[in-house]
Amino acid sequence: MNKLYYSAPAASWNEALPLGNGRLGAMVFGGATLERIQLNEESLWSGGFEDRVNPSAREYMPRLRELIAQGRIGEAEKLALRAFAAAADDERHYEPLADLVLYFTEDSPAVSLHAVRNLAKKDLSGCFPAETENYARSLDLATGLHQVSYSLRGAEFRRETFVSAPDQVLCLRTSGRPYDVLLRRGSQVGRMYAADGRTVVLCGCAANGGVSYACAVRVIRGEVKLIGATLCCGGDNDILCAGATGYDHEDPVQAALDMLDKAEQKGYEALREAHAADLSAVMDRCALEIKADPALEALPTDQRLERVKQGETDAGLINVYFQYGRYLLACSSRPGTLPANLQGIWNQEFEPPWGSKYTININTQMNYWPAEICNLPEMHLPLFDHLKRMLPHGRKVARDMYGASGWVAHHNTDIWGDCAPQDSYIASTVWQMGAAWLCLHIPVHYEYTLDRNFLREYYPLMKESAAFFADTLTEDRDGYLGVSPSCSPENTYILSDGEQGRLCGDAAMDAQILRELFTAVIKYGHELGEDVSAFEAILPRLRTVQISPRGTIMEWGQDYGEAEIGHRHISHLFALHPGSQITPGQADVFAAAHATLERRLSHGGGHTGWSRAWIINFYARLLDGDSCRQHLNALLSRSTLPNLLDNHPPFQIDGNFGATAAIAQMLLQSHEGKIRLLPALPGEWQEGCVRGLRARGGYQADIRWAGGRLEEAVFTAGTEGELQLTDGRSIRHRKGDRIRVTADTLELI
Numbered sequence: 001m002n003k004l005y006y007s008a009p010a011a012s013w014n015e016a017l018p019l020g021n022g023r024l025g026a027m028v029f030g031g032a033t034l035e036r037i038q039l040n041e042e043s044l045w046s047g048g049f050e051d052r053v054n055p056s057a058r059e060y061m062p063r064l065r066e067l068i069a070q071g072r073i074g075e076a077e078k079l080a081l082r083a084f085a086a087a088a089d090d091e092r093h094y095e096p097l098a099d100l101v102l103y104f105t106e107d108s109p110a111v112s113l114h115a116v117r118n119l120a121k122k123d124l125s126g127c128f129p130a131e132t133e134n135y136a137r138s139l140d141l142a143t144g145l146h147q148v149s150y151s152l153r154g155a156e157f158r159r160e161t162f163v164s165a166p167d168q169v170l171c172l173r174t175s176g177r178p179y180d181v182l183l184r185r186g187s188q189v190g191r192m193y194a195a196d197g198r199t200v201v202l203c204g205c206a207a208n209g210g211v212s213y214a215c216a217v218r219v220i221r222g223e224v225k226l227i228g229a230t231l232c233c234g235g236d237n238d239i240l241c242a243g244a245t246g247y248d249h250e251d252p253v254q255a256a257l258d259m260l261d262k263a264e265q266k267g268y269e270a271l272r273e274a275h276a277a278d279l280s281a282v283m284d285r286c287a288l289e290i291k292a293d294p295a296l297e298a299l300p301t302d303q304r305l306e307r308v309k310q311g312e313t314d315a316g317l318i319n320v321y322f323q324y325g326r327y328l329l330a331c332s333s334r335p336g337t338l339p340a341n342l343q344g345i346w347n348q349e350f351e352p353p354w355g356s357k358y359t360i361n362i363n364t365q366m367n368y369w370p371a372e373i374c375n376l377p378e379m380h381l382p383l384f385d386h387l388k389r390m391l392p393h394g395r396k397v398a399r400d401m402y403g404a405s406g407w408v409a410h411h412n413t414d415i416w417g418d419c420a421p422q423d424s425y426i427a428s429t430v431w432q433m434g435a436a437w438l439c440l441h442i443p444v445h446y447e448y449t450l451d452r453n454f455l456r457e458y459y460p461l462m463k464e465s466a467a468f469f470a471d472t473l474t475e476d477r478d479g480y481l482g483v484s485p486s487c488s489p490e491n492t493y494i495l496s497d498g499e500q501g502r503l504c505g506d507a508a509m510d511a512q513i514l515r516e517l518f519t520a521v522i523k524y525g526h527e528l529g530e531d532v533s534a535f536e537a538i539l540p541r542l543r544t545v546q547i548s549p550r551g552t553i554m555e556w557g558q559d560y561g562e563a564e565i566g567h568r569h570i571s572h573l574f575a576l577h578p579g580s581q582i583t584p585g586q587a588d589v590f591a592a593a594h595a596t597l598e599r600r601l602s603h604g605g606g607h608t609g610w611s612r613a614w615i616i617n618f619y620a621r622l623l624d625g626d627s628c629r630q631h632l633n634a635l636l637s638r639s640t641l642p643n644l645l646d647n648h649p650p651f652q653i654d655g656n657f658g659a660t661a662a663i664a665q666m667l668l669q670s671h672e673g674k675i676r677l678l679p680a681l682p683g684e685w686q687e688g689c690v691r692g693l694r695a696r697g698g699y700q701a702d703i704r705w706a707g708g709r710l711e712e713a714v715f716t717a718g719t720e721g722e723l724q725l726t727d728g729r730s731i732r733h734r735k736g737d738r739i740r741v742t743a744d745t746l747e748l749i
Contacts, residue, residue: 001316002141002287002323004301004644006030009137009148011125013038014641014651015302017139017146018346021165022334022382024243025345026100028161030137030148031127035102036119037161039170039215042338042345043247045092046210049393049416052086057401059083065474065484065505073501077426080485080503084401085424091414093355094341095206096120096348097243098215101182102159102174105232107152118186120348141320141327142283143276164275165334169263170241171271174222174233181231181239183217188350192229195257200229203253207350212246216256220264238268247415282330286375286692287323288663290685292316302642309637315685318632318663324644325370325660328653329379333367338415339382340367344653346645353650357422358386360434361411361489362569366610366654368441369578369617369661372448373668375692375700380445384454387438387461389417394435398468406468407461409434411489427490427502432483433510436517439465440578443520447696450719459524463532466521469514470534476506476557481541483510491567493560506557509571511543516579518542545575545582545589552596553589566603568611570618573597577617580671584623594622606631609639609646613658620665620680628666629682635659667703670695676726677703677741678710697721713741714749 009030010016016027016038025040060083067076099119107129128135135150146161157176164171183192183202190204195216203214218241223234233239240263244255263271292315296304304317332344341347342363347356358364364383371380394407397419402408411431412422421429439462446455473481484505492502518539525532546554555562555572575581576593584590597605597618606612612635619627639647639655646655666680667690675695689704698718704711715723717733724730729746733739740749 001297002283002320004139004141004320004324006137006302007135007300009124009128009135010643011123011128013120013348014645015643017137017643018328018331018344018645019139019144019146019161019163019170020331020345021163021168022332022337022345023168024163024170025332026161026163026170027346027348028146029124029127030146030159031124032129032132032135032150032152032157033104033107034124034127035148035159036124037100037170037172038119038348039097039100039241039243040345040347041097041213041243041245043245043415044095044097044206044211044213045247045415046095046207047092048210049418050088051396052088052091052418052420053397053400054083054085054087054421056083058403061402068484068503068505069474069476071495073495073499073503076485077501077503080426080430081424084421084485085429086420086422089424091355091357091412091418091422092208092210092416093357094343094347094352095188095210095350096186097213098202099184099186100170100217100241101184102179103182104177104179106177119184120186141323142280144279144327144331145276162272162275163331164263164271164278166274166278167263167266167271168242168259169271171263171268171275172239172241173237173268174239175236178235179233181217181219181233183215183229186350194226194229197226198224198231199257199260200226200231201253201256212252213243214245214252214256215241215243216253216260217241218260218264221268240264279330282376283323283327286326286690288319288688288690290315290319290688292319301644305636305640305642305644308633313684315688317636321636321644322660322663325656326374326376328656329367329370329376332653333379333382335378335381337382339364339386340653340657342652342654346653353648353652358413359411360409360413360438361428361431362614363610363652363654365437365441365578366613366658368657370657370664372444373664373694374660375694377445377449377694380441383438383441384445384458386413386417387435387458389415390419390435391417391461391464393417394419395464402468402472404468404471406464406466406471407435408432408465408468409438425490427487427492430485430503431487431489433486433513435465436469436513440513440516440520443524446524448694448698450698455524456528459528459530462517462521463525463530466517466535470538473538474505479541480543480557481538482506482543482557483514486510488555488571489569491555491569491571492563493556494563495560500563504556506543507571508543508546508553508555508557509574512545512572512575512579512581515539515542515544515575515581547588547592550595550599551592552599553592566600566605566607568605568608570597570600570605570611570614573618577614577621582621583672585672590622593618597622606634608648609635609655610648610652610658612639613646613655613662616659616662617665620662620669623679625666625680625682626684628662628680629684632659632662664693668693668695668701670697670699672726674724674726675699677713678705681705681708683708697723699723710741710743715739715741
C-alpha cells in the first residue's frame with residue numbers, strides 16, 4: 001500500500017504532507033478546527049541577479065597558487081578571503097508564497113487576523129480537539145490525493161486536496177460546517193484585495209526588491225460570501241488556488257487569475273481526473289514490493305517509523321519510502337520548471353537554512369540520482385535547463401576570475417544561474433568543481449536514454465567545462481596536473497607541524513571528477529566527430545585514485561592528517577559513487593574504498609541525512625547488502641521526520657532522493673558497462689520484486705527474487721544491441737525485444 005496515513009493532524013511543518021506539480025508546492029496539515037496549507041512557488045526568490053565576482057581575483061590568482069604550492073597555507077587562506085571570495089558574500093534565497101488557511105468558525109473560539117498571521121511559528125496541536133472522532137489523513141502516492149476525514153461535535157468533515165500539473169492549480173474540495181478562507185504570508189504582508197465576490201488576491205515582492213508574486217484563491221462551487229478579504233464558505237465547497245511570479249510572467253496577478261479561469265471552466269471532477277491520470281502514469285512506471293507483514297500496513301506511518309526507531313523491522317515501510325522518493329521528485333521537478341532545490345520546492349521560512357538554494361558540491365546532484373534508474377528521466381530535464389542558465393555567468397566567472405576560456409561554477413548557484421563563489425568559508429568557497437560535476441549528469445542521462453539529440457545539444461556544455469580546466473590546471477611537484485586553489489568539501493586537514501588547513505591544490509575529489517569529465521568528453525566527442533586531442537593529452541596527467549599507508553583512499557594529494565575523521569562529506573569516494581572508477585574488478589582500490597568508509601563511520605560519520613544516504617549508495621557499490629540495510633535503518637531511525645522527509649537536520653530533501661537511488665542501486669547496477677543483478681540484496685529481504693527499474697543501454701527491468709536469490713529478471717530493450725551481464729553472459733537483441741534472465745537461462749522471449 002503506497003500511502004502515507006496518520007491518525008492525527010500535523011502539529012508542525014515536519015508532520016505536514018507535501019503536494020506539488022514541479023512549480024507550485026503545498027504542505028497540508030489536516031487540522032480539525034484550522035487547516036493550514038503552506039504554499040510555495042518555485043521562482044519566488046529574494047533580490048535578483050548580481051555580478052558578485054571579486055575584481056581582484058584574476059590579479060591575485062597566480063600569487064594564491066604560488067602560496068599553496070609553497071605550503072604557506074595560512075597566508076594563502078588569508079589572501080583567498082580577500083581576493084577570491086565574492087564581493088557580495090551571498091547569493092539570493094528562496095521564500096514561501098503564502099498560507100491558505102481554512103478556519104472553522106463554529107468549532108473554535110473567534111480568531112483575529114493577527115492570530116493566524118505567522119503560522120510558521122505556531123504549534124497547531126490545539127487544532128485537534130479531544131472530542132474529535134474517527135480522524136484520518138492520508139496521501140496516496142499513486143494519485144497525489146491528500147484526504148482528511150473526521151467527526152467533531154456531531155458534524156462529519158471531509159477534505160480532499162491536490163496540486164495539478166496539467167492545470168497548474170491547487171484544488172480543494174470540502175464538506176462539513178462553515179469556515180472562512182484566509183490568505184496569509186507571515187510577517188511579510190503584501191497587498192490583499194478581493195478581485196470579485198469569490199476571489200481574493202495576495203500580491204507583493206520578495207525581500208530586497210526580489211521577485212514579484214501573486215497568490216489567488218477562488219471558490220468555484222458552494223455557498224460563499226465575501227467579507228473584507230475573507231471568503232466565508234458554507235461548508236460544501238470546491239476551491240482553487242494559483243500562484244505566479246514576475247520571474248515567468250510580466251503580470252503575476254493576471255497570470256494567476258488566468259490559471260483560475262481556465263481551471264474553473266473544467267470543473268473539479270475533470271481537474272481531479274486529469275491530475276490523477278497524469279501522476280499515476282508517472283508513478284506506475286516503477287514499484288518496489290519487498291515481502292512485508294500485512295498487519296503493519298494498517299498502522300499510521302508515524303507509528304511505523306517509531307517502531308523502526310525502537311529496532312523493529314518493517315519492509316513495507318521501505319516500499320513506501322522508495323515510492324515516496326519517486327513521488328517527491330515528480331512533484332518538485334517537472335519539464336519546464338526549475339530544478340529541485342535544497343528543500344525540493346517546500347519551504348516555510350523567509351530566511352531558510354542555507355537559503356534553500358542549489359548547493360552543488362553534492363546536494364543538488366544527489367537530488368537527481370534517482371531520476372534515471374527509477375524511471376523518471378524527464379524529471380531530470382530541469383537540471384539541464386539550469387545548466388544553460390548558468391553557462392553565460394560561468395563563462396564570465398572563468399574569464400574575470402581565472403583569465404580562462406570555458407565555464408566554471410563554485411559550490412552554490414541560484415535561480416539566475418550565479419556561478420561566483422558563495423560565502424567566505426574556505427572549506428567550500430574556493431571549490432571550483434560545481435559545473436564539472438553537474439555536467440556529468442549529461443552522459444548519465446544519455447547512457448540511460450540513448451537520446452542522441454540530447455547529447456548533441458548538451459555535449460558543448462561538457463566540453464566547455466573541460467576547456468576551463470585545460471586552461472587552468474597547474475603542474476605539481478610530481479608532474480601531475482591538478483586544480484588550484486581548491487579544497488575537499490567541507491573538510492579540514494592537519495599538517496605535520498600541527499597547522500590546520502582547508503585550502504589545497506590537490507584534493508582527490510577534483511582529480512576524480514575531472515577523470516570522469518575528461519573521459520566522457522573524449523568518448524562522446526569521438527562519437528560526435530569533435531576534436532578532443534587537447535583533453536586526450538591531459539587525461540593521463542591527472543592523478544588516479546591514491547591509497548594511503550593506512551590502506552584507505554587519500555583525500556588530498558598528500559597523506560595529511562584529518563581534523564574530523566568522521567566528517568559528513570566523504571568526497572574522496574566520489575570515484576566509487578557517483579563515479580565509476582572504483583569497481584569490484586580493482587581489488588586494491590575496492591578494498592581501500594571499503595576501509596575508507598569503515599574509518600569514517602567508526603569516528604561518527606553519517607550523522608546527517610544526506611550523508612547517510614550517500615553511505616548507502618557507497619555500500620551498494622561495495623556489494624554489501626547487509627550494511628546497506630543497516631544504514632537505511634539508521635537513516636529512518638535518526639534522520640527521518642514523521643512525514644518521512646529527510647532531516648539534515650533541519651529538513652533537506654537530498655537524503656530522500658539519495659536513499660531512493662540507493663535502494664535501486666541495491667537491486668540493479670549498470671555503471672561498469674555491464675548489468676549486475678541484485679548486487680547488494682540484504683539477507684533480510686528474502687522475497688520481493690521490483691518493476692520498471694532502468695539500466696544504461698536503454699533497458700527497462702522487472703526483477704523477482706525469493707530465498708534471497710534471483711528467480712527471474714526480464715529486460716525490455718530500448719534499442720538494438722547486446723545485453724551483457726557481469727557474470728560473463730551476453731545476448732544480442734533488437735529494439736523492443738524482451739530478454740529473460742535466470743540463474744541458468746539467458747534468452748529472448
